[in-house]
Amino acid sequence: MEEQTLHEGILNAEGKRFALVASRYNEIITSRLISGASDCLRRHGAKEEDIEVFRVPGAFEIQLVARKVAESACVDAVVCLGTVIRGQTPHFDFVASEVAKGVSRTSHETGLPVIFGVVTTDTIEQAIDRAGGRTGNRGAEAALAAIEMVSLLDQIGARE
Numbered sequence: 322m323e324e325q326t327l328h329e330g331i332l333n334a335e336g337k338r339f340a341l342v343a344s345r346y347n348e349i350i351t352s353r354l355i356s357g358a359s360d361c362l363r364r365h366g367a368k369e370e371d372i373e374v375f376r377v378p379g380a381f382e383i384q385l386v387a388r389k390v391a392e393s394a395c396v397d398a399v400v401c402l403g404t405v406i407r408g409q410t411p412h413f414d415f416v417a418s419e420v421a422k423g424v425s426r427t428s429h430e431t432g433l434p435v436i437f438g439v440v441t442t443d444t445i446e447q448a449i450d451r452a453g454g455r456t457g458n459r460g461a462e463a464a465l466a467a468i469e470m471v472s473l474l475d476q477i478g479a480r481e
Contacts, residue, residue, distance in 0.1 A: 330472030335366030337397040337471050339373070339464070340390045344403035346379040350445075353452035354402040354438060354460030361464035380405050380439055381416050384423025391431040398434040398467035399427075402460050404452070407443045417441045434470035438463025 339362055343355050355374060362372055373396070375386050380403035387399050401424050407413040420439055428435035440459050442448045450456045 328473060328476055330469030330476070332365050332465065332468050333472065334362050334371075334468045336371075337367060337468070338371045338395065339367060339467060340387075340396040340399045341372065341374045342377065342383050342387045342390060342399060342401050343374060344377050344380045344383060347404035347406065347448065350404040350440060350448045350452045351402060353449075353458065354404070354440065354463075357453055357458030357460035358400050358402060358438065358464040361461040362468070365465075365468050379403070379416075380420050383420055383439065384427065387424060387435055388427045388431070391427055391433045391435055396433075397471045398436065400436045400438055400460075400463045400467050402463065403439040404448050405439060405441045406445055406448055407441075413441075432474075434467050434474065436463045436467045436470070 341355055341358055343351050359372055363369065375390060377383055377386050383401045383403055387401050390396060391399050405413055405417045421437060424435050424437045438459050440448050440451045442451065451459045
């Protein structure tokens with residue numbers, strides 16, 4: 322059997338630029354996501370000046386700013402952070418679905434890693450758990466994904 326060639330990103334953010342696009346709505350959660358993402362990027366070699374934060378009113382607005390930043394070519398990856406907590410109306414379903422689609426579409430159409438780090442939960446307790454509580458920090462996880470994707474895309478680009 323032939324040996325396969327494996328390509329995967331390495332977790333080194335040195336010399337790379339990152340944008341964090343984060344909603345202000347549900348600030349108590351989102352601020353923890355931003356902190357987790359920023360800390361993760363710095364721990365993996367990114368300098369403070371290579372991390373820019375763009376604040377938007379709510380999760381729905383993330384997708385537009387993420388696209389504009391991605392199209393500007395001033396960063397290597399965009400990490401989208403926010404919180405959508407289910408309420409008693411279908412609003413949750415519309416917002417969560419549209420943000421996910423918009424982030425995915427932006428990544429696909431720009432060719433830039435645009436990472437979905439938006440916490441979608443049924444309760445505030447679940448959101449807290451995902452923003453540095455019992456289940457980790459989704460902001461840090463999204464930053465790790467961004468670092469890895471930038472590295473992998475660099476490897477693919479070096480082959481072209």
